[in-house]
Amino acid sequence: MLTTAIDRNLDTGVTTVRLDGDLSPASVSDVGAVIGKAVAECPPAVIVDLAGLRHDDDPLLSVFATLTHDAQLHWGVPLMLCDAAPGVREGLSAFRTYVALYEDRELASMAVHANVPRWVRRHLRPEVHSAAAARNVTGEACLTWGLEELRGPARLVANELTANAVVHSGGEFDLTLVHTGRFLRIAVQDGSTVMPRCPEGPPATSTVMRPGSGRGLRIVAASSTHWGATPLPDGKIVWALIRSGGPA
Numbered sequence: 352m353l354t355t356a357i358d359r360n361l362d363t364g365v366t367t368v369r370l371d372g373d374l375s376p377a378s379v380s381d382v383g384a385v386i387g388k389a390v391a392e393c394p395p396a397v398i399v400d401l402a403g404l405r406h407d408d409d410p411l412l413s414v415f416a417t418l419t420h421d422a423q424l425h426w427g428v429p430l431m432l433c434d435a436a437p438g439v440r441e442g443l444s445a446f447r448t449y450v451a452l453y454e455d456r457e458l459a460s461m462a463v464h465a466n467v468p469r470w471v472r473r474h475l476r477p478e479v480h481s482a483a484a485a486r487n488v489t490g491e492a493c494l495t496w497g498l499e500e501l502r503g504p505a506r507l508v509a510n511e512l513t514a515n516a517v518v519h520s521g522g523e524f525d526l527t528l529v530h531t532g533r534f535l536r537i538a539v540q541d542g543s544t545v546m547p548r549c550p551e552g553p554p555a556t557s558t559v560m561r562p563g564s565g566r567g568l569r570i571v572a573a574s575s576t577h578w579g580a581t582p583l584p585d586g587k588i589v590w591a592l593i594r595s596g597g598p599a
Contacts, residue, residue: 353378353404355385359394359588361540364470364529365463366394367456371403379414390422390430392581393536393592395470395529396463397422398456402434409442416449427533433459469496469530477517477524485513485526489537492528501535501593504574508591511567512539515589519543530595534576538590546587547580 353372360367366389370382389397399415406412415432422430433453435443443452453459471492475481489509493502509526516524520541529536547568571578575591 353381355381357385357389359583361472361525361527363460363463364395364472364527365398365460366392366396367398367400369400369403372405374404374406374411374414375408376411379411382414383418386418386430387421390418390426390428391577392538392588392590393426393428393529393531393534395531396429396431398431398433398459398463400434400456401432401439402436404436404439406439406442409445412439412442413446415443416446419450425533427531429463431459431462469528471528473526475513475516475524475526477520477522479517481517482510482513485509488526489528492530493535496530496535498530498535498595501595504593505535505537507574508537508571508578508593511570512537512589512591515539515547515567516541519545520586532595534592534594536590536592537575538588540583540586540588542586544582544586546582547589 353370353374356369358367368386368389372378374382386397386399419430422428429451431451431453432443433456435452440452443450453462471488473484473488475484486506486509489505490502493499493505513526516539520543522542524539524541527538527540571591576594578591581588581590
């Protein structure tokens with residue numbers, strides 16, 4: 352049996368996925384789904400902690416080479432492996448051309464910071480003027496990162512996500528921005544566990560949503576390439592991705 356755990360660090364933006372148990376033909380798809388969803392949220396990087404992973408068949412480890420390639424190709428997000436047990440480390444040696452493997456999480460984190468990820472975070476209060484602050488922060492980030500063409504839609508998305516948090520979260524919240532090279536991600540994390548309404552009902556996992564969940568979210572959907580919501584034990588993240596060059 353294989354279990355997974357996800358830690359989203361609000362201070363650095365980096366997502367860590369921990370794998371514990373046996374990598375088998377039956378669990379390979381679960382590994383791909385969990386890591387794939389973490390990558391699709393477009394954090395500055397995804398670190399995969401392999402300390403608790405066991406395996407009996409080296410070819411199964413090729414899943415990490417495939418996921419590394421897909422993360423960079425489709426999302427521009429680096430995937431970093433760390434803390435592999437000796438047997439897993441030896442098995443991954445056949446794929447070292449394709450994967451980034453580090454001795455421990457600290458070294459993987461240092462590698463993330465060495466790449467100077469484009470990451471901004473602002474803590475905001477549930478006040479009307481927070482929407483203006485979010486627009487300003489987003490616009491400045493776009494100019495700093497050379498994303499002038501995204502500045503208009505990005506400011507609009509930040510405004511709507513922040514306005515929704517002010518109205519519905521009932522408390523303070525965090526706005527985060529990250530540019531992976533392929534996508535600009537705009538996200539608001541708040542302490543409310545009430546998920547945005549959509550035709551299918553509240554998602555049980557991180558889910559890309561369809562337009563039509565209210566005026567503000569329709570604007571978000573129209574201005575972004577993808578958008579969705581991720582439930583957390585103590586709240587949620589509502590996020591939107593805008594592809595460099597404009598919405599697809």
